[in-house]
Amino acid sequence: MPDDRQAPSPSDIQKAHQDWLEQLYAPATAQTPERRSFEVDIGKKIEPLYSPASLEEIGFDHDRDVGFPGQYPFTRGDSPTMYRTEPFVVSAYSGYGEAVECNKRFRKLIGLGVEQILVAFDLPTQCGYDSDDLMSAGEVGKVGVSIDTLADMELLFDGIPLNSVKRVGTLGNAIGPIVAALYAALGEKQGLDYSQYTVNLQNDPLKEYLARGTQIIPAEPAARLAVDPVVWCAEHAPHWSPITVCYNHLNAGGAGSTWGASLALANAIHYLDLLVARGLPIDKVAPLFHMFPDERHDFFVSVANLRALRRTWARLLRERYGAQATASLALKTTVYGHGQETLQEPLNNIVRIGFGTLAYVLGGASYVYIASYDEAVSTPTEETVRVAIRTQQILAQEHGFTDTIDPLGGSYFVETLTKTTAEDMWAQIARIDEIGGALRVIDSGFGREIMNRGAQLRQKRLDSGQRPWVTVNMYPEKPNVPNTAFRMDPSTTERQHARTAEIRRTRDNDRVQRALAAIDKACEQGENQMPAVLEAVRAYATVGEICERWRRAYGTFEPSVAF
């Protein structure tokens, strides 16, 4: 053929692969058709077989695309030793009711071997309302523990020195400076130096505007508030991780894991730009960033997503910000193990969550949390939390899952997915750049559009059975929320109100007013909020009082609606 000279001729292996497809696979599927179309949520078609030909086709290059663990581009791991020296950190995200009650649960968790506790706050706390605010009606202590003041934190960690576990933390997405201050002040109360314990915060407000929805003030000032603790930590507690850029809600909300990663990376870019604009060297702030990836439906996509994320982060930091330090380039990841959970026969969720988490482990996650099997139903009970922790421990210790580093590295399938996913992320970041970055993604409706489309597509695929779901669209059972689901003691709210009222009466109210006035001033002059907020927290100002100052200074959030 005359074209042979221009087009590179297929290699032997490509020919062999093609021959197999045509001569063996195609005739066989002509007789027995494929049982469904094999497509994953991120929009990729899954081939019947991957071989060296697949890698050749996408121009796979070992040194450039994967390299070695702990080395650029960090595809195979964020450290040279990975789980050989220490398996991932077994963690628990937990909280309910009031601090006293929740403290008992924390002690039990630590007894079970939990090394990191991330406190689940209830919605009023996360949204900046006190437990006795009108907006808090019915929500106190419901999806997490109610925290109004430092006093609640003291009770929550009573008998649990912050340095007795590897890390402590919480989400605090809209109240970043407050949660950073709460942990700093609590450490002071416990007589600890900031260097003696490690705090991990999610503190990623930008995603809240697209999913999850705990935002308080508009996105632009919210992002500035989020980087305040980062600046503060860079100086006072450089080993804390005050910001974890997260996409589990973006993915679950419909973006899918690739777009989820890209939207989250764009949010990270926004935070990093703010920090660079404040004159901080990139290698001083980038190591304080973690990311929180998410893919709960497609096992191999999940492995590839984590690997691709590390690679894309490293490239972004090096090419865009000129970062040099390994700690800047090697991205630490926190994951929350989920599966495609159901209300039908919830025990099956143990298996789903186990597999979902295994994918993260095989992808090399640094910190692992895991959903309880009844989490789709309510706040986990003690029993279900125990299963979750044991699941992590089994994954860490049994079966040899963690014996060698990046065990799926080199798999034709996983490497193909990893490389193409990383390329998609890079292209999507470029697209977001064109739109004008993370803030425009929020206010132009672009982010919503991506998520809505994905969510509708996912729902259609489930409704039509294209994505099989056992007990839902295959072997269907009636959904059921069992009555054994966790119930909060109904008198909790009253007790919480009483405690906070008592604090308001007994604290030094002049000191509180002075501290709140300092917050007003920080808002007005665009100063870092941390010193003022830390003083307010030490003076037992409530979360609601501090947030009210922000609401007054910046206005409330601007809802965005697109269908």
Next chain:
Amino acid sequence: MAKVGLDGHDVGARVVARGLLEAGMEVIYTGIRRTPEQIARIAMEEDVDVVGISILSGAHLALVPKVRSLLDSSVVMVVGGVIPQEDIPELENVGVSRVFLSGTSVAEIAEYIQSAVSFPEESNGSSDGR
């Protein structure tokens, strides 16, 4: 379609709203974090036939009856989310017509709404479905 309380997870509400659109309905979406009073006012100004509440935070027993008590008695009310079995009769007692658990197909919800709302054929001139 309303989100009551502080629960900001609105994927379900959006997917259902979109599905009802595809079934030919007009859906007023309230956005997240609405108070019962706000929802009642929107329902009244828009003169809606059905109010759907999506709630995942577990605060349904505190908030849903409040919304119901503020709505006109002719308005049909449905609730979707994670509702324990034993709470369903309690919600039905206060006037919730139907509870849909997470994972219910949008088609099922649309079908129910169509059956629950009577469309008067008193058209005087050409009719528009609203």
Next chain:
Amino acid sequence: MDLLVRRQLASALTRVENRSGNWRDILRDCSRAGSNALVIGVTGPPGAGKSTLVDALAAHWAGMGETVAVLAIDPASPFSGGAVLGDRVRMTRSEGNDRIFIRSMSARGHSGGLNAAALDLCTVMAGHGASRILIETVGVGQNEVEVAFVADCTLVVSVPGLGDSVQAAKAGLLEVGDIYVVNKGDLPGAASVARDLSTMLALVFPGLPGASGPQADRSMMVSIPGATRKLLSARYGAPEDPGGAWHPPVLAVSALSGQSVGELTEWLSTFGTWLRQSPAGKRRRRERVKLQLVALLKQRLFDRLQQDDHAGALTDWIDRVLSGALDVHSATDQILQDKGPPHAR
């Protein structure tokens, strides 16, 4: 607006929109009540912040003691006819206000056209005490642009970063706006969008922004074809007219922070004064009635034809066109001939 009136208005709007129950009586009573309500149409591309602007205007007027009604029109699915109406979510300043009433409306499913339906609803709102009515509509598609003709004053909203000046021109929005608003005026690029728009308008309209008399500079207008000039002066008046000609101003506004919203309302009242003085105001009202009448007539004639012939007959004609027996024009001729126009029988 007290609770009772609010309830009555809500239910009256439903009946008028659905043409159900005593809708004719409602409309008659509301028209008879007469009103001096000023109807403002707010249009522009998606994402321009129209709802936020409407919210800011409504809150501003309510604060000055006006009773404000908002009609938020959203596009509908062309397939199912359904719609998700979410504009009111962004109207956070207005939603709890006792002087403001917000109603959503889908852009489809109105026999007699969207304009006629919107006009009817405005009549009902005015009849229930609204002194200011804001109609919000997405400025895409002819149907929606035409809503401009329903309003006394049309605000065209754009925003920096969407290439809007070009978009506005393409959508025909440059021929309908009475006031142009560049929203998110605090974003970089707002000034240049405003400048571009002003320049384009200066090529078409005489004098300076606002009302201008006979001495207005018209040197820029020589390149405008006569026919277009005629159309423009029908809508915007001529410099010689009482009140002069209207040259639409361009304003940079931040609806979110409320910045310059006061200035916008001042322009709106200047425009209101011009509209009362100018013969263009009368022409606009005339044009509006004509549009409404023609739309209703078309619909009623068609309805009558369909009622007489039943849907089956139309299907027969369609089949005959498809089979190649005759073309659509001949079919139309024959339908009207065979059955005769309804009034002839």
